[in-house]
Amino acid sequence: MTRLLTRLAQVSAMAVVALLPQAVNANSGMPLLHFSADSGNLPSVQRGARNFMAYCSGCHSLKYLRYERIGSDLNIPPDVLKKNLMFTSDKLGDQIKIAMPAASGDWFGRVPPDLSLETRARGADWVYTYLQSFYLDDSRPMGVNNTVLAGASMPHVLWELQGWQKKAEHAAEGEHGAEHGGGHHEGSPFEPVSKGTLNPAEYQGFVGDLVNFLDYASEPGKQARISTGLKVMLYLFVLLGLTYLLKKEFWRDIH
Ligand code: HEC
Structure with missing residues (x-):
């Protein structure tokens, strides 16, 4: 279970990183002012x-x-x-x-x-x-x-x-x-x-x-993409909780 959780955390961290905009810097040598759009x-x-x-x-x-x-x-x-x-x-x-x-x-x-x-x-x-x-x-x-x-x-x-x-x-x-x-x-x-x-x-x-x-x-479409991404993540986490409860229910009498 812990292994599964660690793996899940890794996968979701990767998904979050993929949602962030890429910082491109085509700087011509002059220092640029910073602006997060x-x-x-x-x-x-x-x-x-x-x-x-x-x-x-x-x-x-x-x-x-x-x-x-x-x-x-x-x-x-x-x-x-x-x-x-x-x-x-x-x-x-x-x-x-x-x-x-x-x-x-x-x-x-x-x-x-x-x-x-x-x-x-x-x-x-x-x-x-x-x-x-x-x-x-x-x-x-x-x-x-x-x-x-x-x-x-x-x-x-x-x-x-x-x-x-x-x-x-x-x-x-x-x-x-x-x-x-x-x-x-x-x-x-x-x-x-x-x-x-x-x-x-x-x-x-x-x-x-x-x-x-x-x-x-x-x-x-960026805002729509981000909100869809977050909804999907939320859905997966809820599903994870339910699956875990279901697993406990299935194994209750066997242990
Ligand atoms: C009078 C015409 C004119 C107006 C109005 C104008 N631009 Fe430009 N813009 C140009 C020209 C010509 C270039 C090409 C510059 C060059 O490569 O030497 C340019 C280049 C640019 C570039 C750089 C493009 C690149 O990657 O090389 C940006 C960014 C830009 N303009 C933004 C704006 C913004 C924002 C506005 C409004 C506030 C604006 N411009 C109004 C004529 C104009």
Whole structure:
């Protein structure tokens, strides 16, 4: 019995590990901020969806996702969806395409990639850091660069919210700069140049909502998978108890 129980504990531990998301780190050498994406945080994912449609869907598609799926997964009624989220199309069954006509979809020499699988490809930490790492750089055609994606051709579309920042003096000398601290928050490789409409904590929250939404978009069925997994485990444990009682009942008169 003890052996059976130990084995069962091992198997369930393995099942639990299999349910956890894999941490992918495609780090380009810059230290990444840490963010554990939570696509189960419904209010955050809803805010992220609204903000994605407002700030990102002009250039980036989410071709594996349809509006009606967002509506049913995120409890957004169709009329609210149509009014507040659907800028790129008016049919609920449509995939989320970019608002720009195809011919002008080529931005600054690079086509903005589809972001359906972005958090799985790059990892949540990467996307979270990327959206906070645009800085002023005169050597770039748009005057902006990014520490995690050097030479990025995406403009800093959230500059009104975050404000502008430049590389901190110590950080410009090399990657180790970040370890010495300083900047507007501890260990930041940046120095603020101008204020945005959000304070740094609010901006982090804003970016966090976007990453949670992208994490949801990369696997819309995840919450259902987790809850099914937990139900199955619970069922198996109840069954184990019953089987044990049954075994005791069968052997009662034999011992
Ligand atoms: C004006 C068009 C435009 C807008 C608006 C825009 N992007 Fe981008 N984005 C781009 C382009 C172009 C690239 C490609 C950058 C490169 O590879 O140099 C890019 C790249 C990215 C990447 C990195 C992709 C990768 O893995 O290399 C992420 C993540 C991203 N954008 C997220 C966002 C989010 C989130 C928003 C909304 C807040 C947004 N973008 C709004 C044009 C845009």
